[in-house]
Amino acid sequence: MQSKEQMQSDVLHGLRTLHEIHGESAVRRILAEFMKNWRPAQDIYRPSPQLQSRISDYERWHLAVNGVPHSERYKYTTENVGQLLEEITFLAFRSIVAETTIKAYESYSAQLDLVVSSTDFNWLTFFTFIGLDTSARTIVVEVKNTDGKVEDKQFGRFCGLLHMVFANSAQLGIIVSRNGATGFPVRGQKRRTKGLTAAQATQILFYAKTNKVVVVLDDADIRRLGEPGMLPLLLEAKIRTIEEWTGLPTKLDETGKEMNDLPVHLKKYELSD
Amino acid sequence: MALQMTTIAVSEFPWAREQQALRTLNRLAQFHRAWSSRLISGAIGCRSNEAMSLLWFLYNAKVVNPMLVIYHKHEDTNSSPPTLYRDFFQGPPLLPFTCDICGEVVTNEDELSYDLEFVFTDKVSFSI
Numbered sequence: 001m002q003s004k005e006q007m008q009s010d011v012l013h014g015l016r017t018l019h020e021i022h023g024e025s026a027v028r029r030i031l032a033e034f035m036k037n038w039r040p041a042q043d044i045y046r047p048s049p050q051l052q053s054r055i056s057d058y059e060r061w062h063l064a065v066n067g068v069p070h071s072e073r074y075k076y077t078t079e080n081v082g083q084l085l086e087e088i089t090f091l092a093f094r095s096i097v098a099e100t101t102i103k104a105y106e107s108y109s110a111q112l113d114l115v116v117s118s119t120d121f122n123w124l125t126f127f128t129f130i131g132l133d134t135s136a137r138t139i140v141v142e143v144k145n146t147d148g149k150v151e152d153k154q155f156g157r158f159c160g161l162l163h164m165v166f167a168n169s170a171q172l173g174i175i176v177s178r179n180g181a182t183g184f185p186v187r188g189q190k191r192r193t194k195g196l197t198a199a200q201a202t203q204i205l206f207y208a209k210t211n212k213v214v215v216v217l218d219d220a221d222i223r224r225l226g227e228p229g230m231l232p233l234l235l236e237a238k239i240r241t242i243e244e245w246t247g248l249p250t251k252l253d254e255t256g257k258e259m260n261d262l263p264v265h266l267k268k269y270e271l272s273d
Numbered sequence: 274m275a276l277q278m279t280t281i282a283v284s285e286f287p288w289a290r291e292q293q294a295l296r297t298l299n300r301l302a303q304f305h306r307a308w309s310s311r312l313i314s315g316a317i318g319c320r321s322n323e324a325m326s327l328l329w330f331l332y333n334a335k336v337v338n339p340m341l342v343i344y345h346k347h348e349d350t351n352s353s354p355p356t357l358y359r360d361f362f363q364g365p366p367l368l369p370f371t372c373d374i375c376g377e378v379v380t381n382e383d384e385l386s387y388d389l390e391f392v393f394t395d396k397v398s399f400s401i
Contacts, residue, residue, distance in 0.1 A: 001344055001386040001387065001388055002386060002387060002388070003386060003387070004365055004382060004385070004387060007387045007389055010310065010321060010322070010325055010389070011325065011389065013321070013322035013325060014310065014321075014322050014324070014325020014326045014328065014329055015325075015326070015329060016322070017322045017323055017325070017326035018326040018329050018330055021285050021286065021326065021330075022285065022330065026329075026330070026333055027329070030329055030332065030333070033362045034362065036362065036364070037362060037363055037364025037365075038364050038365070
């Protein structure tokens with residue numbers, strides 16, 4: 001006799017061993033059936049102390065600059081919140097219990113993106129949990145440090161990148177933006193949003209046309225990334241919402257463009273692993 | 274209806290290739306209709322994850338069904354009969370529910386413990 005958590009963990013260990021012996025086809029169907037009614041999110045995502053520490057720094061930054069104009073912030077904090085968000089994002093993907101490769105990719109707009117991929121069993125588990133087809137298993141992440149919401153134009157550019165550059169390898173894009181994106185319902189608002197506008201409209205149309213999903217992690221989501229199981233739970237919920245609306249180790253991208261090594265503020269975590 | 278006999282080749286499981294392990298598996302198959310990873314690892318001496326991988330392999334071969342055995346923990350005794358028995362893929366029971374054994378309403382996950390058993394649907398013999 002054992003607890004639910006121990007049982008879930010044992011099942012996943014057994015499936016991992018079967019995956020090693022018999023390959024992916026032997027476990028794919030079992031994993032899909034297993035994920036329907038068991039929710040082993042905490043076996044999939046275990047936030048590291050480094051991540052939790054940086055989320056605390058983010059909360060402190062928030063308190064320090066709350067209500068302070070952008071140009072005055074240097075008086076209250078030395079934290080570079082852009083890099084901080086990138087570090088939190090990077091560490092969050094490092095907290096997925098899988099052997100992932102994370103590369104930095106500089107797109108045409110000189111925007112730093114992270115490209116996360118893996119061939120590991122646990123990565124397959126992660127994708128099955130969030131409810132995506134396991135044929136294209138790269139995730140492209142863009143971190144936006146703006147005081148406003150991500151505009152439709154920026155959102156569309158990211159969709160374009162996902163569609164053109166990662167056409168066959170990625171079906172999930174994630175925008176991390178403190179203030180979310182335009183057109184999305186505001187947390188706590190009293191009136192129910194009925195229509196689709198701006199970036200959210202682009203999100204739904206892009207999914208309907210390409211079957212690729214772009215989700216937005218906002219301030220409230222970022223703060224919760226330190227909780228066990230939270231990243232797959234958030235992604236699964238956001239992906240399901242989109243679906244409901246509509247009823248290499250990657251050194252090179254699909255166009256052959258070389259991806260860069262990670263910048264120093266992210267690379268330090270690779271060295272300490 | 275009489276059960277069919279199905280022969281399962283386990284040569285890809287390194288720990289099951291030994292003649293002794295194979296004999297043990299065939300012996301277990303004769304006497305136990307429901308297998309758990311603990312039963313196999315205890316009898317063969319393999320690790321729990323290895324035993325679990327064999328059980329899922331048998332599921333893929335369509336000779337077993339995974340069943341969830343659910344126990345309601347009672348303070349006065351360490352061993353109670355199962356309160357529920359169901360298809361593993363249905364997941365854990367929704368709370369609250371009434372325990373068939375003691376009649377109490379189970380409201381907390383911590384009151385439950387589980388076993389995973391794989392019940393044979395065919396007679397099986399093992400080979401390499």
